[in-house]
Amino acid sequence: MIPRREDAMKMMGDYDRRRLLTAGGALGVGALVAAGVSAPAQAESVPCAMNPSAPYHVGYVVPDIERAMHDLGRAVGVEWNPVRDGRLGDWSYRIVFSRSGPLYTELIExxxxxxxxxxxxxxxDHVGFWAGGIDTCSRRLVEKGYPLDFDARPYGRPWAYHRMPGLGLRIELVDISIQPEFLQTWNPGGATMPPLNC
Structure with a gap:
């Protein structure tokens, strides 16, 4: 007999439930709270935060950012920063990140x-990684057969999307040089995150 989800979750310890819910869900603390997992102690480290090959965010493209924030917040308790307006070339967009991470949840309209x-x-849409050097990391992905899908460097932004056909989404490489600005904007006082070793 297959146990119900609730029973299976009760059989796991808090550490195992945290790993299960954060490793594949990109939902962070909200998913943990919804699953009845106690918050980790301040001294406890989150394994994926220390792994240089772990993503720091998962990005979703949405037609209605407020609705997406409401739905995800209501369903699993994700808490959001204020939505920000942005511009890249001729495109205006709206963006928001979850308040806690890593793993952050990003919504873009x-x-x-x-x-x-x-x-x-x-x-x-994509999984975001910090890159130790955007030029080197992007070139190496192309050499490995993951084509450049969009490059923001000509617009003065140090990030790029690469197509990952096996996953059906893109990988976003973001130069580590802008991590302090990211943390100041989306999670002041948040811990620094390691870059990919390209």
């Missing part, structure tokens, strides 16, 4: 024709 075109509806 962009216009038609932009890198965040929601024409096919909401979707999991």
């Amino acid at each position: 962009g216009p038609e024709g932009s890198p965040w075109d929601p024409g096919e509806g909401p979707r999991c």
Whole structure:
């Protein structure tokens, strides 16, 4: 007999439940609270935060950012920062990150024709990694057969998307040099995160 989800979760310890819910869900503390997992002690480290090959966020493209925030917040308790307006070239967009991480949850509402075109509806769009050097990391992904899908460097932004056909989404490489700005904007006082070793 297969145990019900609730029974299976009760049989696990808090550490195992945290790993299960954060490793694949990108939902962070909200998912833990919804599952009845106690918050980790301040001194306890989260394994994925120390892994240089772990992503720091999962990005979703959505046609209605407020609705997506409401739905995810109501369903699993994700707490959000204020939505910010942005511009890249000719595209205006709206963006928000969850308050806690890593693993942060990012929502982007962009216009038609932009890198965040929601024409096919909401979707999991990309997984974001800090890169020790955006130029080197991006070049190495191309050499390994993961083509550049969108490059923000010509717009003065140190990040790029690469297509990952086996996952059906993109990998976003973000230069580690802007991590202090990211933390100041989205999680003041948050812990620094390691970059990929490219």
